Structures are given as C-alpha cells and as structure tokens.
Amino acid sequence: MSDKSISTAPAVQTGNWYEPDAKLKRRYASDRRLRFYGVTAIVFALGMLAALVGTIAVTALPAITQTMVTLDVELPADKIDPADPRSAGYLKLFSDAVARLFPEVDTPKETRELRQLFTSSAQYQLRDMVVADPSLIGKTVAFTFPLSDIGDQLHKGAIDRNLPSDQRRVSDIQIGWYDRLVEQDRITAPFNWGMIFNADSRFPEQAGLWGALVGSFYALLICFLVSFPVGISAAVYLEEFAPKNRWTDIIEVNINNLAAVPSIVFGLLGLAVFLNFFGMPRSAPIVGGLVLSLMTLPTIIIATRAALKAVPPSIREAAIGVGASKMQTVGHHVLPLAMPGILTGTIIGLAQALGETAPLLLIGMNAFITAAPESMFNPSTALPTQIYIWADSPERGFTSRTSAAIIVLLGFLVCMNAIAIYMRKRFERKW
C-alpha cells in the first residue's frame, strides 16, 4: 500500500519523478562541491604536515653520520712529558702526521688548504686522547677525528664536483687530497654521537646539543618544581575552598586570560622583573625555568580544575561523613583520585614549555656557550634556542644539524605526549 503511494505521488506532479530536474541537480552539485572543498582542505592541511615533517627529516639525514678521518700519529716519548701530558706541543705532532701522509705539500698556502679539510680542533682532541690514556706515549697511534665542514659535505656528496672550482667551496687540490684519503681507507662515517654529546661550537663538525639538552633539562626541572605544586594548590583552592565572590571571579578570568597572553610578553616580564629587578643571572636556566613556569601555570591550573570537577561529590560526602576535615577530604581522597588527570595536564604543559622559544630569547638563552652548564645558575642555551642559533648560522653543515636538532626536539615532544595519552587511557576513570 505504502509502496504504491510513494511511486505514484510524484508522477502526478511531473512527468519523470526519478530524473532530477535541473534545479535539483544544481543543489546536489553544490552539496558535492562543499564535500570536495572539505576533502581538499583536509588534504591540504595533512599535506602540509607531511611536507613539514618530511622535508625536515630529509634535511636531517646527512647529520646522522659524521665523516671522520684516521691518521697515524707518532707520540714520541721525548716530546711528551708523562707527568704533564697536557703541555706537549700537539699541534706539531699533528702537523707532522699530516705531513707524513702528504709529503708533497710544502708551501704555506697549500698547507693551510690541507688543514682546512680537517676540523680546527684536531690537536686538542689528540691532547685529550693522550691525557685520558698516558700509556699511548711512545707509540704510534691511529687517531680518528672529524673532517671539517667542507670535507664532511664533500663526503656526503653535497658539493657538486662538476662545478667550476671558483663556484664551489672546495678547491680541486682539496678534492684530490680527499680522494687520496678515501683510497687509503682512512675515511669513515660513523654515527654522529658528537651531535648529542658535544657542546655548541662555531664549527658544525664539533657542534652538539649537550649544552642545550642540559639547559633544557634544568629549565624544565625548575618549571616543574614551581608550576606543579603552585598550580595544584591554586586549582584546589579555587575548586574546593574558594567562596563564589568577586575576588575569585577575578582570579578565574585572570587565569583564563594568562593562558592566552603571547609568550613573548612573558619574556618581557622575565627581563624586567627577574633580570633587571631581582638581578638574577642572565642566560641562566633558572630564569628560563621561572618564566616557563609562569606560562605553564595556567595550563596546569585549568587541567587540575577539570580533573577535580570529574571526581564525584559522593566521595567528598563520604569522607566528610566519617569525620574528615575538608582539608583531609581533599588531601586524602579527592586529590589522589584526580592525580592521573592532573599529571596528564602537567606533562602536556611541560611539553609546551619545552618547545617555547621566544621568552628564552629575551632572557638571553641564545648566548654562544661552548660548555654544558654546571648548575642551573650558569649561562646556557635550551633546545629550541639552540635550533634558533643554528638556523641562523651560515655554514652548510648547520642546515642538516638544525633539522636533526628539530627531530630530537620533536622526539622528546612525541614521547611526552605519548606518556600523557597512555596515562589518560590507562588511569582515566569513568564514574
């Protein structure tokens, strides 16, 4: 019966009910267009994400290895005092080793060009090797050290040999020496540990992230030590104790607005208050950590309040009912139950703080420092500011190192967010 009415009714109106008329076609076409725009937008956004991660990963690839060269260096016992191996003339020993390998290089200009193939600190690395192991004195040792940036680029094929020699950074004679080193099997390209365990340097082959990692660790530690207890306390007060009046309203609006203040303004605050007014040391992780903690505070407060709200009132009533004070109720029952949510929010806040650059620039954490900080009061860089410094450096080798540093930073962020997601999935409780 109903079938019949459906099939007959349109036929009364128009001749051909199942053929949509032109107007309906237009309407359907517009619907398909909107859907197409949506797909295009998503493809564009995800494509950009892929392009961003992809280009940075590809650019970072050369930095995975560092080209090293091995020379046989004589360490004659009469030139090195075993009691004080630090004071020997290692530059001479090193130059002798180079000269033995390339006896035909004698003019000062050629010697300088040859020296440009090797890292500028080779003699210090030789010294450190001997100081670490004095039993080497009197022997001829195989000394492995990095090639310079141009040698590294040459090995990685980043320098086009077919270009005329005045258009590339390596002269023909340098390429010849390099090829000879390759023929003698003296060139190796092991994993670039120096990238992680060296401090910063003007020379790409010696530059590493260690100082920045330590600086970021100290800054995040301070940030956590300050913002975690203070944030939880503030949230507990606002959620569990505060009377609803104008004051608490002001505090609430305030916290919401603080969360949206541009990060650079916090840098201005740190500069004017911590550095200028309190006279704290410039470039120090402790100041960076304090500035970051002020930025992280709103995030933690908002997350904690949400977690506290999720704990059902029956828990509070039960605790009060058996004679707990309000403080005991919160401390013994509500807070522990809300802890997974609070920790998740804290980790996400710390991950944001780890990637934050602008405020650290203003308090001077972009200084050029060639050693890892000994304490949180020493000048230091942080991971993102180190990326900024390297991105600004003109040497070719820094491009891939910047990308590699970004990959390290993104790796930390992915790990932190993964922990946060895991904790949310594992411990979240539905009441």
Added chain:
Amino acid sequence: MSATTLLAIVLALSLIGYLWGRANAGALKRAGQGMHSIPAYHGYFVALSCGVPAFLLVLIWLAAQNTIIDSIVLAGLPSYVTDGVESSRMSLIASEIKGIAGGRIFGTPDQALIDAAERYNALRGIASLGMAVCALALAIGGMIYARSRLSPEFRARNRVDNIIRWGLIVCSILAILTTLGIILSLVIESLAFFARVPVFSFLFGLEWSPQTPMRADQVAAAGAFGAVPVFWGTIFISAIAMFVALPVGLFSAIYLVEYANHRVRSVVKPLLEILAGIPTIVYGFFAILTVAPMIREFGISMGLSVASNSALAAGSVMGIMLIPFISSFADDAISAVPQSMRDGSYALGATKAETIRQVLLPAALPGIVGGVLLAVSRAIGETMIVVMAAGLTATLTANPLEGVTTVTVQIVTLLIGDTEFDSPKTLAAFGLGLVLFISTLALNIVALQVVKRYRERYE
C-alpha cells in the same frame, strides 16, 4: 653556606620537628589523655611552624640581597669614578666589579674597582652568613614555640588546615601577581620610553628606524619611532595567515563533523591536532628552508621580484600553524548545534550543504567567530615564525612579496644582546610589548565573551 644547603637543612629540621611533635603527642596519648587531634597533626604543626617562616625568610632575603649589595657597593665608590656617569654606565661598572669579584679580570682595572670588588665579596659573605643564622634561628625558634603549644586540648588539625588553606590562597593569588607583574613592568618601562618619545608620534608616526645611532647632541628624531609600519606589518602578516587558515580550518571542520564517517574522523582529527603541537620554531625553520625558497622561485619564474623574507612566506606558514586552532573551534561550535535543528532542516527537504550553509553555520557563528578572534590574537603575538621568516625593515607596503616586519620581530631584535635599560631602543621594545599585550588581551576578552554567550544558548 649556599642557599640550597640552607634550604636542605631547614627541610631536615622540619622533618625532625614533625617526628618530635608526633612522638610527644603520641606519648601524651598513650598516657591516656584525650587528644583533640591525632599525633600526626601535632607533628605537622611543629614541622610547619619550623619550616614555613624560615623558608619564606630565605626567599625574601635572596630576592632583596643582590639589589641591596649592589647599591651599597656602588654608593661606596670614590667620587671620581661615579661623578657625571649616567645610570646606564653605572650598570656596566657594577657588572665589571662583579666580574673582578668572580676572578675574571681583563686588563688592569682601576684600583677603586678592585677595592669595590673586595667589598662586594665581603658583603656577600656577610649576607649569606646572616641569612643562614637568621633562617636557622627562625626555624629552631618556630619549632620550640610549636612544641610549647602541644597539649591535649590544642586543636592541631584546625591550625594545620588553616595554614595550608593560606598556602593555597597565596598560590592562587600568584596568578594575579603574574598579571600585575606583566602590566607593571610593561607600563613602567613604557612610561620611561614615552618620556623620550611622545606617545602620539609613536602610535601614528610613519617612520620606524630604531637602529639609527643617536649621538648625544642629536635629539631623538620624532620620526624614528613611528610604529605604524610595524603595526601594519603585523596586521598584514596576520591577515595573510587568516586567509590561509580560515577557509582550510572551516572547511575541514565542516567535513569532519557533517560528512566524514567515524573512522576518518578519529584518524584525521588527531593528525590535525599534531599541527598545533609542533613548536613554532619548527614552523619558522620550515618557512626559511622550504616555503620561502619555493615562493621565491615561483615568483621569479612568473617574472616577479620576490624578497627572500616575503610577507607571503611568513604569513602562509603561520596560517598552517593556525589551521588546527580554527578547525577545532569550528568543530566544537558545529557539533554543539542541536540535532533537532539538522533534522528540521532535512525534513523540509534541504540538502546537507543547504543545511550547513543556512542552518548550522548561522547557529554556530558565535563559536566560530570566537575561535577566529583567538586565532587572530595568536597570530599577532606569534614570534618565532616571523622572527625567522619575516623581514627586519619596516616598510609600508601592501605587496605580499615584499618583506615587512612585525611587533614581535622588533621586540626580539631590539632586545637581543642589548641589556642596557636606558636607551630608547630598548625601552621601545616595552612600548611595543604594551601595545601587543593590550591588543591581544582585548581580543581574548571579546572572544571569551562571544564563546560564553553561544554556550549559554544551547546548553
């Protein structure tokens, strides 16, 4: 004694105080006294009375110490060093004295400075000794006082709860203090700046060249700090960013809410959110590594001249950063429209697109507008992308292929490597910061108000 060891000692004393108080109260309880509070609370009371005042003293002492010692040392300098010296030079002298005191001696410093350095070291020694003595005295005094209060009737639980409650209040006031600190530091430095450069010529001047050296005989040229080109650059780049982010964010939100099935949504939405979690410095590097050269090559192949730090490159990368921002706000707003409104529209025979355009979007408009306003405020305050990818020179141009500069870029370039607080150059950064703070704050307040109103409508 360093502050860290001192704090560790205070902490240890509090722990001892806790054990002591608890043991004494426990003894009373075992003696058959009816106690008001359990022994642990008596212990907490002793520990808090011991630790909290000493801890606060150390914090205040540390905060005040440097400023006081500096002023004493500088006041003690002989007059031939200080006479006629500007305050900016004084801070240099102060840091030189500190350098000598720390053993970093360059060249042959003035004998007066060496004396001052010795005085500085002596004062620091006295200060840290004084801090240790006062803090320990306060800690032990607090412990003895608390112990003397211990009795069966003593309401330790109420007292401890009260102390903790005050701690909580102080922590929540810290958020207000942060805002106050921001406002005060920006306003004070800006006032010093506006004393040199009139407000009117700062806000409406058309020429911005703070890097020009100003000799002593040269009056600060009124045109050098005209910030209009800087404001224009900020607005221009933000507009380009919104031009990219708004359609992409909006269309992807529409697709995800109304067209996509559950599986697509559960994959695409987190992926989009990754874009929001990437640090901005990474976007900045992406802009100079990939986007800027691409735009430049494309422009040159079209016969256009493109600056290497074009507004288009910085703006479009910033737009990519803002996509998840817009899409998640639009997503929330469209999802919040009640199902009944969709059903009503479909029942009238409208297609999906018509429902979206004529029913859902108008209903979700306040939420979307709120999100867009927040995104604009993000774009204005965004720093690293523009610092790396936008230009340094302030030009008034509407050509996206030329380089423009922004408020945040200028703040960073004015303040990097320059710690003198008295040059108009440095103070100008705070003037710009104040404008930035006020404009983003206004946008945020309006946005939150708009979002709040739309929530009230449907919940």
